[in-house]
Amino acid sequence: MKKNVLPFEKPVVELREKIAELKKISGDSEVDLTEEIGRLEERLEHLEREVYENMAPWDRVQMARHAERPTTLDYIEQLFTDFLEMHGDRYHSDDEAIVGGIAKFNGQPVTVVGHQRGKDTKENIRRNFGMPHPEGYRKALRLMYQAEKFDRPIITFIDTKGAYPGKAAEERGQSEAIAKNLREMAGLTVPIICIVIGEGGSGGALGISVGDKLFMLENSTYSVISPEGAAALLWKDSNLAKKAAESMKITSYDLKELGVIDGVIEEVQGGAHRDIDSQANKIKEVIESSLHELSQLSEQELLDQRWRKYEKIGSTTSVLERTETPVN
Amino acid sequence: MLRDIFNKKRKYATISKQAEREDVPEGLMMKCPSCRKIYYRKELEKNNLICLNCDHHHPMSAKERINALMDANTFEEWDVQLTSANPLEFPDYIEKVEKDQKKTGMNEAVMTGKGKINGYESAIAVMDSRFRMGSMGSVVGEKISRAIEKAREERLPIIIFTASGGARMQEGVLSLMQMSKTSVALERFSRSGGLFISYMTHPTTGGVSASFASLGDYNFAEPKALIGFAGRRIIEQTIREKLPDDFQTAEFLYKHGQLDRVIHRSEMKKILTTILDIHQDGGDRS
């Protein structure tokens, strides 16, 4: 069995392998297996639909973390031309857990920023597994200020387990770096489109995802805490992560329902890694229509709309009746 | 974010009935967690809940803070009717909220309103760590955002006292989004020239630390207050290293340039008055 096969998709992969085997036999020998293969292929198609259209939240968590899942740089290559990466926060260092730079989208200049995981252990160490330090957020903000100055829309890709919980990160103001991005992104006078492509982990994800539009790939997640963390906290048992993935409502469809995101970007069957070209095309359509829509607004309209968007997020009621008198 | 706070004992312990004689009502006496001296609560209250022996700053309730800071009969409370609407349908969540409402007499973990400090009018939001550990859910985010918005409309400064373990787990991602929501409100407020003083008290961690608490025109904290993004134990597990005792204290942050001042509680009113006085003219660009 190939590695990187997720538990829930095992039956699909097994059947696919069986078909491949039969095809090989059929080619090598005189035996005609065409009919048999045809029947199995039909079954495979049916099985694939059944498996991938009924993914449980935990299956999506696995998919969001898939080792072969396309990263920010993969999508940048597909979606933009002339991408030039820019480095450093101008205060401390260059945090490679966040990448950013300038590029063209359909010929239009844009600024692109995103979390960046590594593809192998060596790259993951260099990129700190996509978990930024304060300087990553400060680099992102520097590039976004520049985008505002030169009137370029900003596109961000979110893909992190979270901001790095480390000593140096705290010393250099992890909280302040994230907080400042939240406030400053709210006031940038250019369109900001944010797309969650993998894991959207807590404040570390939020730090580059305040904008006019927030989309999620179908099998990405966005949560206040990882399912494992939630399980440990709520039930003192990290083995209940599967249950937590369900009750914490962290999938793209959950967030759409909660009114947090603008839309779900459908994934190719079996997950984005199965066909990155087609996946990038689906993302491209969403960026195109968003940019078109947002370009109709004046700077003030853009800001007003962004403020109103965030004003609405939350879930409260006003039924509480109190007879308390105010203090002092 | 919350993990550390969950496992920590309350900072001051009310003496249990078994430990004290029957005729001592619960809550009348309290023990300083720092020097272990036992006090009459009244005695400490007269000293703004600062230990007379070792200077430990005991947590203040929102009401106590407002009473200590604001001129008598000037405080007007806002949005007392808002309450949480269990968006994730978490079992027992509403019951827990209701229990804390009874315990604290508050509708949520923050009290907002306006009043006068030595004659200077200001909007104020005070978080209360007794209510769901001061965690930020939709109501906390909504009340703070509304207070900021009202301050903008009425051209008042706003002072926010934080005391929070971070996000409210039972509200999931909606809790997380309150970080953006409050920060977006602050951007609009700041753009109009509004003055925001952030005053961090024990504890200010996780999502509150990584949003409005860090965004003051002035960032202050009380002595020894725990302030940080990630929990101490998570960091120790991640870096496999023991952290220094003063890690994530107000003094630690001050040393690393994250705070303007660490303010002793006895100086709180005086310093805030000076700032409000310096800012009373000008600063309004809108």
Ligand SMILES: [Zn+2]
């Ligand atoms: Zn003491």
